[in-house]
Amino acid sequence: xxxxxxxxxxxxxxxxxxxxxxxxxxxxxxxxxxxxxxxxxxxxxxxxxxxxxxxxxxxxxxxxxxxxxxxxxxxxxxxxxxxxxxxxxxxxxxxxxxxxxxxxxxxxxxxxxxxxxxxxxxxxxxxxxxxxxxxxxxxxxxxxxxxxxxxxxxxxxxxxxxxxxxxxxxxxxxxxxxxxxxxxxxxxxxxxxxxxxxxxxxxxxxxxxxxxxxxxxxxxxxxxxxxxxxxxxxxxxxxxxxxxxxxxxxxxxxxxxxxxxxxxxxxxxxxxxxxxxxxxxxxxxxxxxxxxxxxxxxxxxxxxxxxxxxxxxxxxxxxxxxxxxxxxxxxxxxxxxxxxxxxxxxxxxxxxxxxxxxxxxxxxxxxxxxxxxxxxxxxxxxxxxxxxxxxxxxxxxxxxxxxxxxxxxxxx
Numbered sequence: 577x578x579x580x581x582x583x584x585x586x587x588x589x590x591x592x593x594x595x596x597x598x599x600x601x602x603x604x605x606x607x608x609x610x611x612x613x614x615x616x617x618x619x620x621x622x623x624x625x626x627x628x629x630x631x632x633x634x635x636x637x638x639x640x641x642x643x644x645x646x647x648x649x650x651x652x653x654x655x656x657x658x659x660x661x662x663x664x665x666x667x668x669x670x671x672x673x674x675x676x677x678x679x680x681x682x683x684x685x686x687x688x689x690x691x692x693x694x695x696x697x698x699x700x701x702x703x704x705x706x707x708x709x710x711x712x713x714x715x716x717x718x719x720x721x722x723x724x725x726x727x728x729x730x731x732x733x734x735x736x737x738x739x740x741x742x743x744x745x746x747x748x749x750x751x752x753x754x755x756x757x758x759x760x761x762x763x764x765x766x767x768x769x770x771x772x773x774x775x776x777x778x779x780x781x782x783x784x785x786x787x788x789x790x791x792x793x794x795x796x797x798x799x800x801x802x803x804x805x806x807x808x809x810x811x812x813x814x815x816x817x818x819x820x821x822x823x824x825x826x827x828x829x830x831x832x833x834x835x836x837x838x839x840x841x842x843x844x845x846x847x848x849x850x851x852x853x854x855x856x857x858x859x860x861x862x863x864x865x866x867x868x869x870x871x872x873x874x875x876x877x878x879x880x881x882x883x884x885x886x887x888x889x890x891x892x893x894x895x896x897x898x899x900x901x902x903x904x905x906x907x908x909x910x911x912x913x914x915x916x917x918x919x920x921x922x923x924x925x926x927x928x929x930x931x932x933x934x935x936x937x938x939x940x941x942x943x944x945x946x947x948x949x950x951x952x953x954x955x956x957x958x959x960x961x962x963x964x965x966x967x968x969x970x971x972x973x974x975x976x977x978x979x980x981x982x983x984x985x986x987x988x
Contacts, residue, residue, distance in 0.1 A: 580705070581605035582978060583721055583736040585712045587615030588753075589964060590950030590971030591742035592695060593656075593664075597975035599702035603982065606704045607736075609723060611711040611752050616692045618744060618751035619964075627688050628681055629665065630658040630968075631961035632674035641962045643829065645955045648931060649966065656972035658965060668694040679961050712743070714760045719945055737985060738945050738978045742971065745925035745951035746772040753951070755925070765943050767933050774922035775828055775956040776963070778820035779843070779913045787889045788816045791882045799823070800849040802908075803841060806830040808958075809849060814882060818913065819843075825923065826958040831913055832926070840912035847906050848877060856906060860899040869896055877906070924963050928954040937977025938970065945981060949974040 582598055584591045587610030598606045608615065631638070635657045642649040662672050662680060670691045671683045682691060699706065713722040713731065721734045746755025758769040783791075791814050800809045801823045812821035827843070834841035848856055859876040869887070873879040887896060890909055895901040919925065929948050933941055938953075940946045949970040957966050 578605075579735050580607035581736060581982070582607070582738045582740065583734055584608045584740045584742060585721070586610065586740075586742035586744060586950070587612070587706065587708070588742060588744055588950060589616070589619055589967040590974070591740060592616065592699065593968050593971040594740050594742065594949060594975040594978070595704045596695075596699055596702065597972055598978060599699070599704050601975070601979050603979060604703070606702075608699075608704060608706045609710040609712060610706065610708045611726070613708055615696065615706060615708065618748055618753050620688050620692060621748060621751055628675075628679035628959075628961045628964070629672065630661045630680045630965040632658065632678050632680050635659070638962070638965070641957050642955055642966065643957075645931065649955070649969065652969035652973045653965070655976065656969050658961075660972075661965060661968055664968075665691065668698060670694065677960070712741075712757070712760075715764045715943070718943075738947065738981055740947045740949060740974055740978060741952060742948075742950045742974075743952055745928060747774070747920055747922040747925050749920050757952070758928075761929070765940065765946075767929060767940060767942055770927040770930055770954045772919060772925045772927040773832060774916045774919050775924040775926045776825035776959050777828055777922035778815065778917040779818045779824055779828075779831060779841075780915045780917065781818035781911055782914055783816070783818070784889060787885065790885055792816065794882045795821075796845075796847070796883075796886075798849070800846040801827055802844045802846065803827045803830040803834060812845075814886070817917070819911070820917075822959055828916065829926070829956065832916060835913070835915065840914050843911045843913045845909040845911055847879060847883060847909065849907070851877075853903065853907060857899060857903040860903050879906075923959060924951065924956060926954070926956045928952050930954050937980065938974045939977055939981065945985075947974045947978055947981075 581604055584595050587608050591608055595606050595608050635653055638653050639646040639650040665672055670686045672680050673683055674680055709726040711724045711726055713724055716722050716733045719735055724731045743757045744753035755772050761767045762769055794814045795811055797811045799812060800807055806827055808823035808826035810822040812819050812823055831841045864872055870884040873883055890911055891905050929952050934948055935941055938947050938949055950967045957963050
């Protein structure tokens with residue numbers, strides 16, 4: 577195989593966008609190596625949940641979504657943010673719109689596979705070569721890469737002028753995002769990797785067998801969850817193992833921190849976040865006149881199933897007959913979270929290459945000429961378009977850094 581000018585390891589959003597930007601900048605010999613049979617597998621799997629590419633909120637509000645990495649991501653977003661991402665999709669023939677939740681989706685006639693096919697065609701037109709079923713094995717010397725063609729079993733070495741590692745995190749291993757690269761990076765390049773932890777995932781609650789059988793998978797709409805000082809609103813799903821849904825995912829960092837302190841995480845559920853506490857109490861103090869708890873909840877507060885069952889599961893029995901205590905529970909029902917769902921079920925992962933190990937261009941300090949982008953880096957963000965946007969933005973930023981690096985490495 578002819579040595580590429582730039583070798584991109586990983587055919588996900590970060591790697592593919594970096595390849596496109598480099599090719600459009602006139603960099604010749606850009607090659608993408610993907611271990612799976614097709615590129616963008618996790619990209620397509622993400623599309624099964626609605627395929628929100630980014631978010632329509634003002635770009636100034638994006639930075640805090642990346643928590644302690646706000647400063648870095650504000651820089652990346654300024655270079656390639658939601659406006660640029662929608663323009664990129666439009667250039668591929670994929671129109672987008674902002675949904676009621678603020679999330680940005682392709683219009684109804686455009687499916688994830690259509691976008692990916694259009695993208696791969698564009699890359700081919702630009703001269704980017706894509707090599708599927710090629711697994712990265714590690715480094716060779718100061719700039720070399722060891723790879724294996726999974727079809728033939730043949731191993732070979734490349735000597736690119738620059739390398740981008742965009743191998744993803746450690747969730748959804750079936751898509752190739754298995755985190756196996758971490759041991760190689762540490763062993764062969766001395767780069768410490770922050771251990772992976774689940775991000776944007778469901779939580780486990782020890783429901784009784786009766787509750788699991790009676791409730792099963794049931795949504796609770798327009799609720800709020802609180803863990804410590806963090807609050808999130810939206811729709812959650814009661815499941816046989818516990819809870820899932822956007823508010824749960826948004827609180828994953830806070831829940832993870834609480835669990836690390838030992839014991840269950842105190843997750844508080846507000847079933848009526850838009851009703852003032854005094855109003856709630858007034859409605860519950862109305863005479864019951866023989867009505868059952870489910871009737872009172874339905875008639876006074878429009879709370880139907882499975883709320884009565886949930887209250888009986890999570891609250892003391894005597895509290896359900898005391899209007900004051902019941903009112904308080906309806907806005908702060910404790911749900912003892914015993915753990916997070918397994919890493920491979922998580923939508924994303926926390927952990928990865930520390931930002932202290934890369935320079936401002938996302939180049940590894942310990943291995944000049946090797947850059948990192950996407951979920952390999954140690955950052956996390958909530959669902960709602962912020963995850964994909966983060967991957968795209970770091971890919972674009974790394975491409976800019978690679979182009980500058982190649983300029984400095986030109987022979988005299």
